[in-house]
Amino acid sequence: xxxxxxxxxxxxxxxVYILNSASIVGTKEGxxxxxxxxxxxxxxxxxxxxxxxxxxxxxxxEAVGLAxxxxxxxxxxxxxxxxGDLLGQSMASSFGVSSYKMPMFGVYGACSxxxxxxxxxxxxxxxxxxxxCVCVTSxxxxxxxxxxxxxxxxxxxxxxxxxxxxxxxxxxxxxAYSGSGVQKARARITGMTVGKIVDYGLKDSMNMGACMAPAxxxxxxxxxxxxxxxxxxxxKIITGDLGKVGxxxxxxxxxxxxxDISDRxxxxxxxxxxxxxxxxxxxxxGCGCSAVTLSAYILxxxxxxxxxxxxxMPTGALLSKTSFNEGMSVPGxxxxxxxxxxx
Amino acid sequence: xxxxxxxxxxxxxxxVYILNSASIVGTKEGxxxxxxxxxxxxxxxxxxxxxxxxxxxxxxxEAVGLAxxxxxxxxxxxxxxxxGDLLGQSMASSFGVSSYKMPMFGVYGACSxxxxxxxxxxxxxxxxxxxxCVCVTSxxxxxxxxxxxxxxxxxxxxxxxxxxxxxxxxxxxxxAYSGSGVQKARARITGMTVGKIVDYGLKDSMNMGACMAPAxxxxxxxxxxxxxxxxxxxxKIITGDLGKVGxxxxxxxxxxxxxDISDRxxxxxxxxxxxxxxxxxxxxxGCGCSAVTLSAYILxxxxxxxxxxxxxMPTGALLSKTSFNEGMSVPGxxxxxxxxxxx
Numbered sequence: 001x002x003x004x005x006x007x008x009x010x011x012x013x014x015x016v017y018i019l020n021s022a023s024i025v026g027t028k029e030g031x032x033x034x035x036x037x038x039x040x041x042x043x044x045x046x047x048x049x050x051x052x053x054x055x056x057x058x059x060x061x062e063a064v065g066l067a068x069x070x071x072x073x074x075x076x077x078x079x080x081x082x083x084g085d086l087l088g089q090s091m092a093s094s095f096g097v098s099s100y101k102m103p104m105f106g107v108y109g110a111c112s113x114x115x116x117x118x119x120x121x122x123x124x125x126x127x128x129x130x131x132x133c134v135c136v137t138s139x140x141x142x143x144x145x146x147x148x149x150x151x152x153x154x155x156x157x158x159x160x161x162x163x164x165x166x167x168x169x170x171x172x173x174x175x176a177y178s179g180s181g182v183q184k185a186r187a188r189i190t191g192m193t194v195g196k197i198v199d200y201g202l203k204d205s206m207n208m209g210a211c212m213a214p215a216x217x218x219x220x221x222x223x224x225x226x227x228x229x230x231x232x233x234x235x236k237i238i239t240g241d242l243g244k245v246g247x248x249x250x251x252x253x254x255x256x257x258x259x260d261i262s263d264r265x266x267x268x269x270x271x272x273x274x275x276x277x278x279x280x281x282x283x284x285x286g287c288g289c290s291a292v293t294l295s296a297y298i299l300x301x302x303x304x305x306x307x308x309x310x311x312x313m314p315t316g317a318l319l320s321k322t323s324f325n326e327g328m329s330v331p332g333x334x335x336x337x338x339x340x341x342x343x
Numbered sequence: 344x345x346x347x348x349x350x351x352x353x354x355x356x357x358x359v360y361i362l363n364s365a366s367i368v369g370t371k372e373g374x375x376x377x378x379x380x381x382x383x384x385x386x387x388x389x390x391x392x393x394x395x396x397x398x399x400x401x402x403x404x405e406a407v408g409l410a411x412x413x414x415x416x417x418x419x420x421x422x423x424x425x426x427g428d429l430l431g432q433s434m435a436s437s438f439g440v441s442s443y444k445m446p447m448f449g450v451y452g453a454c455s456x457x458x459x460x461x462x463x464x465x466x467x468x469x470x471x472x473x474x475x476c477v478c479v480t481s482x483x484x485x486x487x488x489x490x491x492x493x494x495x496x497x498x499x500x501x502x503x504x505x506x507x508x509x510x511x512x513x514x515x516x517x518x519a520y521s522g523s524g525v526q527k528a529r530a531r532i533t534g535m536t537v538g539k540i541v542d543y544g545l546k547d548s549m550n551m552g553a554c555m556a557p558a559x560x561x562x563x564x565x566x567x568x569x570x571x572x573x574x575x576x577x578x579k580i581i582t583g584d585l586g587k588v589g590x591x592x593x594x595x596x597x598x599x600x601x602x603d604i605s606d607r608x609x610x611x612x613x614x615x616x617x618x619x620x621x622x623x624x625x626x627x628x629g630c631g632c633s634a635v636t637l638s639a640y641i642l643x644x645x646x647x648x649x650x651x652x653x654x655x656m657p658t659g660a661l662l663s664k665t666s667f668n669e670g671m672s673v674p675g676x677x678x679x680x681x682x683x684x685x686x
Binding site: 001002003004007008010051053054076079080084086087088089090091094095097098101102103104105106107108109110116119120123124126127128129130131146147194195196197199318319320321322323326328331333 | 344345346347350351353394396397419422423427429430431432433434437438440441444445446447448449450451452453459462463466467469470471472473474489490537538539540542661662663664665666669671674676
């Protein structure tokens with residue numbers, strides 16, 4: 001039986017398998033520390049599109065295509081696609097995945113969307129509603145700057161607390177434990193904790209790490225309570241894009257609540273760029289950041305059994321240019337998944 | 344056992360119950376043909392907020408509060424909330440539902456979002472991951488005009504094919520067949536068909552009915568195939584907000600495919616306003632349109648056994664102001680739910 005655990009967590013009766021995955025990134029990400037691990041790096045950041053938005057749609061389309069190819073599956077074999085991005089009305093997804101003609105669930109959780117799609121995909125399979133699903137998210141530096149901040153041509157200066165939106169898309173093919181392809185799967189999802197919106201009233205969209213850290217702390221604390229687990233059970237506790245500032249806030253908040261994660265915390269935003277030489281300030285961010293890091297790096301570590309069990313928790317900052325201009329705060333949300341290597 | 348049916352459909356082993364629901368609307372909707380049926384009508388369309396966006400958040404907050412109150416439940420008894428709206432980055436939901444501190448899934452499917460939240464909520468309960476869920480969506484005429492079209496102050500003229508975004512929010516409390524409150528439930532959900540994105544290349548954001556009708560036809564045809572059913576099985580086949588133009592396109596498209604739904608088709612957008620006297624042109628639209636009509640009118644008919652079984656299918660037009668300004672088409676998507684009266 002699938003189990004609801006505590007306030008916000010789920011333990012599926014059988015694990016759901018990440019059958020395969022793909023990552024595609026822009027040039028700057030390709031030059032970063034994980035450059036050699038990505039499946040594909042664009043020659044330029046337009047990816048053959050005429051607009052930044054079209055470029056981002058192409059990222060999703062290619063990531064999904066490549067993930068299907070690696071899993072040796074056709075689009076018709078996929079029950080549903082769960083897709084999301086950061087743009088207004090999730091347009092990168094709508095134009096990115098429509099050609100596959102899969103029944104689709106559009107999802108929005110800001111930069112936590114990768115965790116949300118994987119959670120819903122896992123539920124749909126573990127619940128017996130689907131055999132195989134695809135989960136995909138993307139972000140693009142230029143489309144995100146246009147959507148949330150300033151025109152690129154303006155050449156604005158960025159404070160050191162600001163993060164750099166990752167240009168990239170990660171796609172994941174999930175499958176049921178009883179289905180085909182499980183023996184060659186990359187990893188398995190064995191538990192989930194669904195995040196709440198947490199609002200500490202911070203309003204600085206150039207310091208999203210601090211805005212999201214309280215939500216990350218809340219989901220982690222809830223996870224430990226619901227699963228009666230401790231940080232030591234995980235080889236790594238991985239957040240999406242807290243960056244340098246948010247990481248500090250998160251470890252401090254959790255310390256106050258009796259959990260020390262400092263020796264095993266990793267943040268995708270801190271891994272994807274070399275902040276010093278690549279001038280990315282507090283780190284990478286965006287829906288694509290955690291997705292490409294999961295596909296290229298985290299799943300590789302699990303597959304090679306360097307890690308056995310990790311907690312993967314993308315973090316999202318809930319703002320729009322309208323909410324920001326109207327002086328609203330920037331609440332956060334974070335969804336956590338327990339991902340384990342194959343037995 | 345929960346069953347996946349055909350390409351895109353789901354038949355849960357046990358029905359999921361709509362334990363209760365609430366609708367709250369603006370003044371214009373209150374003056375319409377369904378005015379007497381809504382739970383609450385605002386004194387003005389600001390609902391105590393300082394901005395249109397805040398007004399829309401208040402709609403969601405009040406609809407959820409009222410639905411919980413009618414179901415005699417506290418927020419802590421709700422496993423998850425599935426929420427969405429039309430604004431960029433779904434901001435009406437983020438600021439609308441955060442105070443309830445429920446684990447949250449943000450969802451985006453344009454005006455089909457009500458169907459998407461109900462589908463995911465039903466899956467989460469039927470899959471054994473949740474006992475009770477809340478599903479909520481909203482739209483607001485003024486925040487939608489600002490988001491997608493022109494400033495209200497500009498006083499633009501609208502073509503007759505344009506629809507009028509409904510100011511309103513509908514919230515639904517779903518529960519498992521084995522849980523409490525089932526005897527007094529309003530109706531039950533017994534099947535679902537998940538929509539694909541369908542793009543006929545139309546680009547007219549002032550004729551969204553025509554943009555969405557092909558998606559509605561696609562989901563309906565898929566539904567009849569997956570469930571081996573015929574239109575005659577349903578007392579009503581209900582679309583979200585196709586309006587006058589879209590309704591015509593839908594019935595024509597389905598006629599070509601061998602299904603005559605003209606004697607039982609109903610469109611929420613055509614019911615909510617008196618187009619003639621209220622000057623709403625092709626009809627009502629928006630995430631709130633199908634949600635408040637379901638809560639106030641459709642569930643009432645099912646509860647009074649005037650109807651026994653309906654197919655409820657909110658329809659969405661996938662566009663943003665950026666995609667529109669960049670000359671992209673307006674694809675559609677539609678999700679269908681089989682809703683039946685209690686036995």
